[in-house]
Structures are given as C-alpha cells and as structure tokens.
Amino acid sequence: MLIVDTIADLRETLAPHRRAGRRIGFVPTMGYLHKGHTTLVDRAREHADVVVASIFVNPLQFAPTEDFARYPRDLPADSRLLEEHGCDILFAPSVEEMYPRPIATHVEVGGLSTILEGERRPGHFRGVATVVAKLFGIVQPDVACFGEKDYQQLAVIRRMVADLSLPVEILGVPTVREADGVACSSRNVYLSADERALAPVLNRSLAEAEAAIRDGILDPEAIEALIRRVLATVPVAEPDLVAVCRADDLGPIDPKAPPGAIAMMLAVRIGRTRLLDQRVVSLSA
C-alpha cells in the first residue's frame, strides 16, 4: 500500500490508473480504524479496481467545545489494517496540506444540515460536506463508501452529490456492530469498562422499537417514547437525540400515510462520551 500525504502526489499516483480506465473507489475516514471502516474498504474493493482511503481528522467539523485535539489517532495501526484489507493507496494529509489558509468556501446542504443532529451540532455538517466535497475533488472517485451509522451524514452527502451533480456513486454500508450489539465507533475507546458494559442499551432500544413498528406501531411519538423508556433503564445514559423520521429525507412521519421506510437515530451520552446509533425499518414487503 502506498502512503501519500500531499494532494499533488495523490493526483500523480492516480493519473495512470485513471488513464487506464480503472474504477477508483474511495473510503474517507478520520482514522482510528475499526471493523466498521474495514467493511467500507472491503465494499469499495468489490466495486472498484483501485481503492483509496483517506485519514484526516477534519477540524472544520468540530465545534471549539468538541474533541478535535483529543480525537484518537494511530496512523501505524491504521496503515496495517488498511493494507490487510487490500487498500491500494492511503492519503493522509496534514491540516496545513488540506487548509493552507483559512477556507473561504463552504458547502452547506440547506435543511438537512440544520435539523436533528445538525441542530445540536451547528456547523458540523457544513464541515463534513465541505471536506467531503474537497476530498472528492482531490481523489475524483467513481464510487465512495460511507457507513449508515452516521445516517444523517450519509443523507447530507447523498443530497450534496445529487444537487451538485458530482460524478460519484455513493454506497451506504450497514452499521457494523460488536458481538454485544454496540455499533463500532472510534469514540468507543473513550468509554470506561463500566460504561462500555452499559452501551448495548442503544441497540437494545432500537431493536425493541423495530419490533413495535413490525407490530404495527407507526406513530413516531409512541416509537420515540418506547426508545426513551428502554434508554431510561440505564440511568447514566442521557439521550441527546432520539429521532424517528422518514428514512429517505429525514422528514416527519405522518402515521396515516406511513413512508416506505422509517429511520431511527440516536445520540446518547454515556459519561463524557456521545455515542451514535441508528436503525432503518423497511415497511415495504
């Protein structure tokens, strides 16, 4: 696996592949990789001839109060894992390489960026959309893979790609879980052993909500109340976001005209760690 840290080197490395008509797959990450990320690499491998992963902890998507400085980083371990999964090129630029001067151009996906998680983390999705658009401009992938765990992020990116007619296919990859159901996340490392033992409550609440939906409960308020009841069985779990919405555009559900699929999204604090999880329940067939 080749590791490059400048935009010029990456472009030079990719040029012959592009000229040879090879399909380029891309997995953007912020590093500290786990099974969720390697599943994205495996998926990219299935859909492309050349797989590029990026590791860049993007300051634009962190608020000043958030964990940019302490976000976990381990480039040597990440490189090994990527290599094991057949990644061809790792792009690991510095902040100075990506933002040599304060960036004046931002990508704002109106509406989707400011609801739900976007309301709680103002500017976050603007930072994500901006860096993903920039990375797409640098890598020019044919296909890019994103995890469904960050469900609203995936919706924002899909909308950005559609609105700007970017020539890249976006593949959403289902959330990868540990054996006890906890969604894989780089931030799980922040949990103490006691907190980690309580973390399955997120997935448990979603599983119970899915069962209720399958039993015909389609009222979003009733589903949300059920999720909150299950989360409340773990007193240290503090829900910051419990959203039950249409899976396609994250809009509100009309129980009298149920959508094709319902998305449930959670952001729950356990101690100082804010964990995300999600589940989509398809109602068709």
Ligand code: PAF
């Ligand atoms: O999901 C992430 O790791 C990041 O938000 C992304 C998409 C790499 C952009 O920085």
